[in-house]
Amino acid sequence: MVLLNCRIRNFRILLDENIQFDENLTVISGPNGSGKTSILEAIYFASCGRSFRSRNIQHLLMFSRKWFRVEVRMDNHYLDARYKLPEKQKEIFLNGEKEKLSVVSTAFPFFVFNQRSLDVVKGGRKNAYLFFNKVLMRLFSGYIRSLSAYRIALNNKRLLLKKMAGNDMIKAWNCVLEEQRGKLTKQRIWLISVLNTLLPEDVEIQYLPSQPGKALDSFLTVEREKQIVLAGSHLDRYRLLRQGKDVREYGSSGQQKRLFFDVITAVGHLFHQQRGIRPVLLLDDFDSEFDKANVVRNLDRVMGQFQVVVTTTDHQRFFSFPQELVQLKSEEKGRVE
Ligand SMILES: Nc1ncnc2c1ncn2[C@@H]1O[C@H](COP(=O)(O)OP(=O)(O)O)[C@@H](O)[C@H]1O
Ligand SMILES: [Mg+2]
Known part of the structure; x- marks a missing residue:
């Protein structure tokens, strides 16, 4: 291109x-x-x-x-x-x-690099989460489908928790959430592991899934008590590290900018690999x-x-x-x- x-x-x-x-x-x-x-x-x-x-x-x-x-x-x-x-x-x-x-x-x-995109490195958890979502959405149409199925189920579950609905109804949505969670986690693991091979030696992205290995149903009692969702893919996190240190906590502005540029570059290489498009x-x-x-x-x-x-x-x-x-x-x- x-x-x-x-x-x-x-x-x-x-x-x-x-x-x-x-x-x-x-x-x-x-x-x-x-x-x-x-x-x-x-x-x-x-x-x-x-x-x-x-x-x-x-x-x-x-x-x-x-x-x-x-x-x-x-x-x-x-x-x-x-x-x-x-x-x-x-x-x-x-x-x-x-x-x-x-x-x-x-x-x-087309990839944008601007002041605001630096929030991926500097800002709260949500920024990096949304950024890697966008990357995956542009790579795989299946990811968009999983994500929207997940969001619909999550909204329904939240409504039911607010309404203090019965266990069975909430479990039915947990079932949908588990299915999409499996797919989302797999694609996120794949993305981050490939990006790590494309990043400079001293840079690493860590993907931290929410409550790995624990079934969503196991949070149900506490979730019903607090009426909020306590585990699931929407709570997954990413950390950006240079020389093993979290750049959000320890990096200067210039270092944060450089690291984000490294990430964007790696994403660009990934697209090149996957699609053959420059x-x-x-x-x-x-x-x-x-x-x-x-x-x-x-x-x-x-x-x-x-x-x-x-x-x-x-x-x-x-x-x-x-x-x-x-x-x-x-x-x-x-x-x-
Ligand atoms: N919808 C609009 N219609 C006309 N002018 C606009 C509109 N939105 C922003 N501007 C003007 O465009 C200019 C900003 O352009 P921008 O592309 O941000 O400039 P630069 O990046 O060179 O600093 C400002 O002068 C602003 O007032
Ligand atoms: Mg400008």
Whole structure:
């Protein structure tokens, strides 16, 4: 997969932009507020129908406009994502045919690296949990099915606990939960063990399933007392370690950022292995917490293996790499030079 160019219309600050990409490195440079992140966001939206910074798609629509459109051309595919009011309808066309979001979002490995994704390393348990879920969802459609079956059963079980329903009814949902738990655990173990082989020597991810080896039914008495669910796949945890130490507790900001970059890189390699597709890394404000030596070193590690698009306020920091340079200006809000 090679990202060739994109056309973005009425998307946030971007009125109508055409952007060409280099097959290895594209540097999008401009002052704050010039629309750099919006470009990455638009590409990401076309690849999965979601934004990485807003839940509400309407926020992506340029103020006072009624539709936006993002067209992404790759060497062998053409994505065309559209959104319009008043229907609030989003549609993605793949090579001219309307396609399901679930198909599109598992087909194109665009990975985002930004300030917020650092929460996977820095933030609470839930962040890493959701991140690895997303990775698995993009690798296997079966994982999405197991996860939604699990969630439905979990909600039903919670309702029954609140209603103080009888043991048998709750056990029936535990039965569904156990079945999906088995599948989810297996896929999570697989993912983490493969990622660990792809990570640098000193980095390790630990997967800690909730209450391993204990049947869900064995918590039933206490669960009914407290009316909350005490065990199951939704309580699984991950730890990120460098040199055996938890990076959330001991890492500096720069170290946390580097570790997350290691993880993203490993995930990229995994997609490459599994699918034979070279992923695209969308690195937002990539240089912001790295010193210059680290920018060069980290980029060097992925150059050639992935297609990389970085945004920066200072493109000089990337001068040592051959690149396509896209310069945005603040006065002309989002205009590509
Ligand atoms: N829906 C929208 N319509 C028009 N402009 C928007 C919209 N959402 C955000 N903006 C503007 O876009 C700019 C932010 O763009 P962004 O891509 O985050 O810039 P950068 O990453 O270069 O700092 C801000 O000036 C903001 O006011
Ligand atoms: Mg930005």
